[in-house]
Amino acid sequence: MKKNDINKFVLKHIQQIKPFDPAEPLDSMAAKVGVEPEKIIRLNANENPYGPSPMVNETIKSLQANIYPDPEQNAIRTELSKFTKMPKETILCGAGSDELIDLLFRLFCTPNNNVIECDPTFGMYSFCARITGTSIISVPRDDNFELDINAVKSAITPETRIIFINSPNNPTGNLAQQKDIEILLETGLIVVIDEAYYEFTDKSFAPLVLTHNNLIVLRTMSKWAGLAGLRIGYGFFNQDLVEQLLKIKQPYNVNSAAELALMASLKDVDYLMNNVKLIVKERSRLYSALQEFGSYIKPLPSEGNYILCESLKVPSSKVVQGLVGKAIFVRQFSHPKLNNYFRISIGKPHHTDAIISALKEIL
Ligand SMILES: Cc1ncc(COP(=O)(O)O)c(C=O)c1O
Known part of the structure; x- marks a missing residue:
């Protein structure tokens, strides 16, 4: 050939x-x-200049690399539940929050569907959309890079499945407003709020996951906990969605080193x-x-x-x-x-x- x-x-x-x-x-x-x-002064990837907790390297020494990690992620979901005060059944981890974004496309989208992002924003939403052949509707933010909620609402079509909101937004740095999120949740579509930078601001929409089954909130250990290289993120989902995601994710998606690193980090908050x-x-x-x-x-x-x-x-x-x-x-x-x-x-x-x-x- x-x-x-x-x-x-x-x-x-x-x-x-x-x-x-x-x-x-x-x-x-x-x-x-x-x-x-x-x-090199590396200020281009929003990494944590202080690195991980010293307890991470110490703990990883005990790694049993020959054993597969737990497909149900019981230990890390339990610890994240204590840390975030959200029920374990609403938590699922990914190899970085990037993997969770990818899984959401597999869960909700076919090439006939579209998703909405508020542009400019993090590139992973449109990247994952392109891989699954899902159309991406990029709704421009206003001149101050704030969400244009009316424009988002008018962009919705019968084929729309997900609205992605990043708060604080990368790269513009601003937060989404509660009233805007409430309007988006009323559409009944899946609303994903990516809170990768939550710890640098402390404003979160996570508690709303317990009252709105169409809300998903994503977090990561890459930024605040300095674990970008180990690839571990998590999300809060309606319990039914966690069960569906457990069916479709790669069984051993979060590796054992990342699991140990998360546990060590949560002991050194x-x-x-x-x-x-x-x-x-x-x-x-x-x-x-x-x-x-x-x-x-x-x-x-x-x-x-x-x-x-x-x-x-x-x-x-x-x-x-x-x-x-x-x-x-x-x-x-x-x-x-x-x-x-x-x-x-x-x-x-x-x-x-x-x-x-x-x-x-x-x-
Ligand atoms: C907004 C946003 N979401 C998600 C991620 C990816 O995080 P992770 O390392 O957990 O895949 C990043 C990384 O830069 C980001 O900026």
Whole structure:
């Protein structure tokens, strides 16, 4: 068979998919700049600069790697239930909340359906939609990046299955309002609120899962608990939906190291939440420092562990490349509305100092 012919077996809609734009590995960042990986300031993936609890590495030493993990996730769901004060029957874990997003498409959508996202937002909703061949209706946020609830309501069609809301929204940093969520819940469609950055703000819609069977709230251990590399997230669902999801998920989706890491993290919440406090404090210091750039940079207030900035005079690509030249990586976007924006993840105080002095040189 000729080399390219093999592609003819690949589903048409998959052939057309653009790959997800992921965070670059540290090694390739270092190679790009020609410095040691330790010299790279990595502020482009909303990771936790303080890392996981020291108890995580300690606990993982006892890992029994030859034994499959529990398909029903009993131990971790029990601990998450104690931690979140939500019933265990409403909790399910995934290999990152990304996997839970993917599972929701398998549960609710066929290629005849569509889902709604409020744009600009996290790219995983549209990425998973494209993989399943589900149409994605992107409803633009307003000029302040707030939800346009009337536009969302008018976008709904008989084929709509899910409305995705990210709160705080990545990359814009703002929260969804309770009154807007209530309106969306009244539509009777599945409403997914992605609270990946909840711990940096403390505003949650999770309790509403107990009174609204169409609400799903997703959380992750990647950000506040510093476990991005181990891939573990969780969600709150109506109990019936948890049972359906248990049927369709890969039986051993959450690996044993991630399970142990979650258990260890939940034993060290004070340590981790202290790091969250440091990040929140640093967020306001970075925000004030960025405001000093006056007519050059407009930072947006943020409830997450990142700040979206508009570059007002210089093309954002120039700013981003200028920072790369100083071994500082921030996030740029291909989204047309974010052409002149870049997003800075909150680091440690010396990262803030480095980026501010680099920006002073570049602008
Ligand atoms: C809004 C949002 N949801 C979900 C995720 C993915 O989280 P996880 O690492 O749990 O898959 C991210 C990661 O950046 C995110 O920004």
